[in-house]
Amino acid sequence: MDLNLQELNATEFPVPAELENNIAITSLSQLYNWGRRNSMWPMLFGLACCAIEMIATASSRFDFSRFGFEVMRATPRQADLMIVSGTVTKKMVVPIVRLYNQMPEPKYVLAMGACASGGGPFKEGYNVVSGMDKYLPVDVYVPGCPPTPQALLYGMIALQRKIDGQSIANGDDVPWYGAGSAEPTPVPVLGPDIIDPRQMDMIRRQAERAAQDMVDLGMRELPAAMQMVPAKSATTAAAPAETAPVDGDALAFVLPAGGTPWTEAEDIREKRRLRALARKAVRASRRASAEEE
Amino acid sequence: MPTAAPLTSTTIDGAIDHLQTTYPKAVSVDDREGYGGIIVDSAQLLDVARVIRDELGFDYLSSATAVDYLGAGDHMEMVYHAYRSSGGGALVFKAQTERDHAEIPSLVSVWRGADFQEREAWDLYGIHFPGHPNLKRILMWEGFHGHPMRKDWREAYYEEEQKPFDSRWPGGHVHRAEEKNVFGKNVSYPREIDLSRLMDTSESAVYQSLGLGVDVERVMDKDGFETNELVVNMGPHHPSTHGVFRMVLTVDGETVTSLEPVMGYLHRNHEKIGERNTYLHNIPFTDRLDYISSMGNNHGYVLAVEQLLSLGRRYNEPTYRCEVLRVLMVELSRIVNHLWAIGFWLNDIGAFFTPVLYFIQERERILDFFEAVAGSRMMCNYMRFGGLFGDLPERIKSVSNLTNDRARDYNTIQFLTEMVSERIPRTIDELEQLLTQNEILIERSVGVGVLSAEDAINYSAAGPLLRGSGVPYDIRRADPYSIYDELDFDVAVEDAGDMYARYRVRVKELRESVRILRQLLPRLEATEGQSIWADGKPGAYAPRVPLGEAYGRVENGKGELGYYIVSAGGKSGTSNPWRYHVRAPSFINLTPMGIMSQGYKVADIVGILGSIDIVLGETDR
Numbered sequence: 001m002d003l004n005l006q007e008l009n010a011t012e013f014p015v016p017a018e019l020e021n022n023i024a025i026t027s028l029s030q031l032y033n034w035g036r037r038n039s040m041w042p043m044l045f046g047l048a049c050c051a052i053e054m055i056a057t058a059s060s061r062f063d064f065s066r067f068g069f070e071v072m073r074a075t076p077r078q079a080d081l082m083i084v085s086g087t088v089t090k091k092m093v094v095p096i097v098r099l100y101n102q103m104p105e106p107k108y109v110l111a112m113g114a115c116a117s118g119g120g121p122f123k124e125g126y127n128v129v130s131g132m133d134k135y136l137p138v139d140v141y142v143p144g145c146p147p148t149p150q151a152l153l154y155g156m157i158a159l160q161r162k163i164d165g166q167s168i169a170n171g172d173d174v175p176w177y178g179a180g181s182a183e184p185t186p187v188p189v190l191g192p193d194i195i196d197p198r199q200m201d202m203i204r205r206q207a208e209r210a211a212q213d214m215v216d217l218g219m220r221e222l223p224a225a226m227q228m229v230p231a232k233s234a235t236t237a238a239a240p241a242e243t244a245p246v247d248g249d250a251l252a253f254v255l256p257a258g259g260t261p262w263t264e265a266e267d268i269r270e271k272r273r274l275r276a277l278a279r280k281a282v283r284a285s286r287r288a289s290a291e292e293e
Numbered sequence: 294m295p296t297a298a299p300l301t302s303t304t305i306d307g308a309i310d311h312l313q314t315t316y317p318k319a320v321s322v323d324d325r326e327g328y329g330g331i332i333v334d335s336a337q338l339l340d341v342a343r344v345i346r347d348e349l350g351f352d353y354l355s356s357a358t359a360v361d362y363l364g365a366g367d368h369m370e371m372v373y374h375a376y377r378s379s380g381g382g383a384l385v386f387k388a389q390t391e392r393d394h395a396e397i398p399s400l401v402s403v404w405r406g407a408d409f410q411e412r413e414a415w416d417l418y419g420i421h422f423p424g425h426p427n428l429k430r431i432l433m434w435e436g437f438h439g440h441p442m443r444k445d446w447r448e449a450y451y452e453e454e455q456k457p458f459d460s461r462w463p464g465g466h467v468h469r470a471e472e473k474n475v476f477g478k479n480v481s482y483p484r485e486i487d488l489s490r491l492m493d494t495s496e497s498a499v500y501q502s503l504g505l506g507v508d509v510e511r512v513m514d515k516d517g518f519e520t521n522e523l524v525v526n527m528g529p530h531h532p533s534t535h536g537v538f539r540m541v542l543t544v545d546g547e548t549v550t551s552l553e554p555v556m557g558y559l560h561r562n563h564e565k566i567g568e569r570n571t572y573l574h575n576i577p578f579t580d581r582l583d584y585i586s587s588m589g590n591n592h593g594y595v596l597a598v599e600q601l602l603s604l605g606r607r608y609n610e611p612t613y614r615c616e617v618l619r620v621l622m623v624e625l626s627r628i629v630n631h632l633w634a635i636g637f638w639l640n641d642i643g644a645f646f647t648p649v650l651y652f653i654q655e656r657e658r659i660l661d662f663f664e665a666v667a668g669s670r671m672m673c674n675y676m677r678f679g680g681l682f683g684d685l686p687e688r689i690k691s692v693s694n695l696t697n698d699r700a701r702d703y704n705t706i707q708f709l710t711e712m713v714s715e716r717i718p719r720t721i722d723e724l725e726q727l728l729t730q731n732e733i734l735i736e737r738s739v740g741v742g743v744l745s746a747e748d749a750i751n752y753s754a755a756g757p758l759l760r761g762s763g764v765p766y767d768i769r770r771a772d773p774y775s776i777y778d779e780l781d782f783d784v785a786v787e788d789a790g791d792m793y794a795r796y797r798v799r800v801k802e803l804r805e806s807v808r809i810l811r812q813l814l815p816r817l818e819a820t821e822g823q824s825i826w827a828d829g830k831p832g833a834y835a836p837r838v839p840l841g842e843a844y845g846r847v848e849n850g851k852g853e854l855g856y857y858i859v860s861a862g863g864k865s866g867t868s869n870p871w872r873y874h875v876r877a878p879s880f881i882n883l884t885p886m887g888i889m890s891q892g893y894k895v896a897d898i899v900g901i902l903g904s905i906d907i908v909l910g911e912t913d914r
């Protein structure tokens with residue numbers, strides 16, 4: 001066993017010299033976390049391309065068993081960690097949420113790759129969910145498309161570090177140490193488009209509005225601060241300008257609290273834009289002269 | 294019609310002539326600029342299709358897909374590519390219909406291979422196919438609003454018709470798509486949404502198609518005992534479905550009586566996004582189709598676009614060195630693909646993970662090579678129109694062994710030579726020694742999952758699935774592209790049509806690939822110093838592609854991978870494809886899955902699926 005007694009024994013309680021190395025006094029949290037971080041069993045389920053790299057990480061060259069991710073389990077009931085390895089589609093998110101609900105607590109979610117983190121290259125697609133965190137709480141994001149096995153290992157080690165910092169005493173820290181059983185995550189419904197039950201009210205309100213003033217359901221004009229792009233004619237027609245901030249709740253989680261990051265980035269963007277325009281002009285003149293010849 | 298040559302071996306033009314004389318009213322030549330083939334009146338489509346299959350001998354329907362010509366004729370079109378299983382080019386025929394009540398007779402009764410493809414056209418384009426036995430959505434769920442591939446259907450994150458979006462370039466304003474959506478998600482609902490009567494009908498639709506009123510039915514077996522017929526659902530989360538694939542089976546005891554594949558769980562709208570992208574944009578997206586063999590995907594796509602480009606004035610053929618490098622990469626990925634396929638098939642039939650670990654080990658070396666050449670292990674994004682991303686580097690880094698992960702520095706050619714002449718053959722020998730005569734393997738796989746040659750052709754099976762059923766059809770020989778016609782190799786074929794035959798085909802193909810690679814090494818040396826670009830410098834970054842249609846197909850690890858591309862729009866050509874369709878072998882190879890599993894045990898099903906070798910990125914696209 002690689003139990004580091006010194007580390008575990010970091011308390012102020014004195015241990016008699018003859019019992020050192022036989023007795024360890026530690027906090028329950030530390031011991032518990034030590035056990036947990038070193039026996040995280042991921043769930044055996046792959047979604048897309050990233051799953052191939054996940055398999056490569058599990059196999060002999062990289063081998064995540066070395067870090068305690070011993071075996072992958074095909075059933076959610078025996079798994080501690082869900083590695084979302086690939087594009088989450090609307091059709092697939094329903095079973096994923098169900099699987100997550102079936103995992104016993106404590107449970108963690110690792111979003112592997114661009115797709116699981118935020119939609120990735122396929123984000124704009126009509127059947128793609130813009131990142132796993134739209135539906136489930138995600139603990140670690142691993143960037144890459146696909147992340148290399150090394151990156152995935154790094155992400156898994158980051159998760160272990162996260163576990164080290166958790167405490168049984170603190171129910172806010174990790175919901176499952178609080179009183180009572182946790183609520184299951186509501187399972188999305190496949191209607192005309194995917195419906196998150198948590199947004200039912202919002203959808204209803206929007207539907208009412210849409211019925212009244214013929215706004216396209218779901219589209220909105222950005223508030224002035226965020227409206228960097230001159231609106232396309234189609235979207236301008238869609239909503240009257242004075243109703244711009246449609247829904248306070250929705251805005252709250254979109255806009256970071258207090259001020260916008262947009263103003264700071266604006267200078268840089270403006271410069272880039274001018275440079276691109278200059279390049280474009282040069283190219284256009286070259287093309288024109290080439291055509292004359 | 295008495296003709297000199299038998300009709301089944303006429304040229305394509307001869308076949309078209311024959312059709313025109315037989316059906317002067319219904320058949321007309323497609324004379325749009327850059328197009329080929331014939332347009333058939335949809336009222337007589339079925340008759341014409343029968344003639345094409347029976348009299349003219351085009352027995353293999355490779356691809357059937359829809360195109361929406363909104364604003365360019367305002368009609369919908371089904372495009373069919375039929376081939377002869379004895380080899381040769383395609384007979385392209387099309388049927389047109391109006392957009393509002395789109396309806397084209399189903400060809401399932403002629404070619405069963407049209408089954409899933411017509412369902413896809415119904416799902417994504419809303420074309421109705423009278424005569425189709427099971428016409429329901431296949432990639433999206435039942436109840437989804439609209440038919441998303443139609444040109445006037447807009448996704449929730451819609452920004453503009455074509456990339457690059459003005460806001461990004463030259464605007465330089467980046468925003469997150471979520472910010473523009475009230476729900477902060479990739480959703481949009483039809484105005485008429487009625488939340489009080491909202492029901493998820495996608496599941497019941499799946500089960501209804503099996504024709505069962507209840508989940509459990511009492512039946513008598515042949516000896517008069519009462520048995521239960523039940524419905525078993527496998528997937529989409531199942532360790533042996535190779536991704537997020539799902540099957541719904543009805544079983545009588547242990548025996549499968551029917552099987553229905555359910556897919557779309559990884560449908561990430563490749564084609565819709567592909568039509569917004571520029572041509573160049575699409576290359577990295579093709580990597581993510583069959584993500585085990587991205588080099589092969591690149592190859593098919595650049596071939597298709599090069600076909601279109603060659604219609605224009607400023608186009609140079611790829612150089613010889615470029616072709617050699619392309620074939621080198623493609624054959625290496627075929628090896629990766631087959632090792633992976635065999636390994637995971639063994640997983641499915643019980644040799645859990647031990648063999649595959651050895652194969653992955655070999656794969657890692659090949660991936661190291663890809664990484665050194667193209668910059669990425671899996672998603673190589675290596676080929677370009679008329680050229681490549683880059684030539685081979687002089688030295689590469691790779692692990693020397695797997696007991697430690699220390700990367701060593703190698704001379705590239707030396708590394709390649711060692712890999713081709715020693716390591717890979719040794720792996721294949723080892724594999725054969727342990728598996729080919731292995732009793733358990735033979736017990737499990739001989740006579741299981743049988744697909745007859747006629748069915749294989751009629752169901753449009755491709756790749757090892759087709760050749761394992763005794764049809765010696767390999768596009769590299771049947772319709773050669775690149776430099777395959779000057780290379781010396783045999784088409785692997787086995788007659789039995791069972792799982793074992795498919796395994797044997799794959800092993801043979803591994804050896805043939807090594808044989809090809811051996812012939813490439815001297816060619817690499819001979820072309821040393823030659824540029825990979827025709828005029829010594831990279832071609833146009835974002836080419837304008839002349840008007841027309843093209844179908845580029847390659848023999849990928851999993852079977853025939855085809856790209857159907859239409860370039861329509863302005864006079865000077867376009868920088869974005871109008872239609873971009875992928876004929877995915879993994880998708881179409883699942884069409885015969887139902888008949889291949891009937892009568893076998895539940896435990897064989899995963900093995901049969903494994904022996905088809907699918908990858909979901911390509912199945913669902």
Ligand code: SF4
Nearest residue numbers: 049086113114115145
């Ligand atoms: S992040 Fe990239 S590699 Fe991973 S699933 Fe998405 S597209 Fe595939």
